[in-house]
Amino acid sequence: MLRGVARARCGSNRRGSHSHSWQSRKNVLLRYFTIADTVSSRLATEDVEVGGASIKAGEGVIVSTLSANWDPAAFKNPAELDVERGARHHLAFGFGPHQCLGQNLARMELQIVFDTLFRRIPTLRLAAPAEDLPFKNDAVIYGVHELPVTW
Numbered sequence: 001m002l003r004g005v006a007r008a009r010c011g012s013n014r015r016g017s018h019s020h021s022w023q024s025r026k027n028v029l030l031r032y033f034t035i036a037d038t039v040s041s042r043l044a045t046e047d048v049e050v051g052g053a054s055i056k057a058g059e060g061v062i063v064s065t066l067s068a069n070w071d072p073a074a075f076k077n078p079a080e081l082d083v084e085r086g087a088r089h090h091l092a093f094g095f096g097p098h099q100c101l102g103q104n105l106a107r108m109e110l111q112i113v114f115d116t117l118f119r120r121i122p123t124l125r126l127a128a129p130a131e132d133l134p135f136k137n138d139a140v141i142y143g144v145h146e147l148p149v150t151w
């Protein structure tokens, strides 16, 4: 997620603007990266139809929250990373009775980290091209293996 933050800061022509805090920006990053995709799984307790697909009672379903968060019907230009436009109704923490139990802690941590980090080190930036960063494409939780930075 830090990679996205660094890139978003480098790419934004509103870099110096304080009109939005990380309170709303973090929602965009949570939506865009959806770092815990397919960890939401459910068992149908009755026959149900979802988006034209029929699911029988007893069948298991693995939910792609990334797919939901990149649905153009829900988010305009979902592949565009614009931290200023908000994404309050994203599904990065899942949905329903089993949605992420730690989401309030995670939201608070992200906000405090980003607010503090960029206030304390305003010149913080990537020390390598974003395209060269090694990604965990084979793990359950998405992220980078390493993130070289400079300031």
Ligand code: HEM
Pocket (backbone or CB within 6 Å): 034, 035, 036, 037, 039, 040, 041, 065, 092, 093, 094, 095, 096, 097, 098, 099, 100, 101, 102, 103, 105, 106
């Ligand atoms: C950015 C950080 C995090 C993300 C993106 C995330 C995402 C998720 C997702 C997608 C689920 C599945 C929800 C569902 O099935 O509908 C989940 C479940 C869960 N998460 Fe997180 N999580 C994060 C941080 C945390 C933290 C910090 C804690 C604990 C301190 C935590 C505890 C849990 C627990 C206990 C569940 C299982 C809830 C249940 O099955 O009822 N998570 N999380």
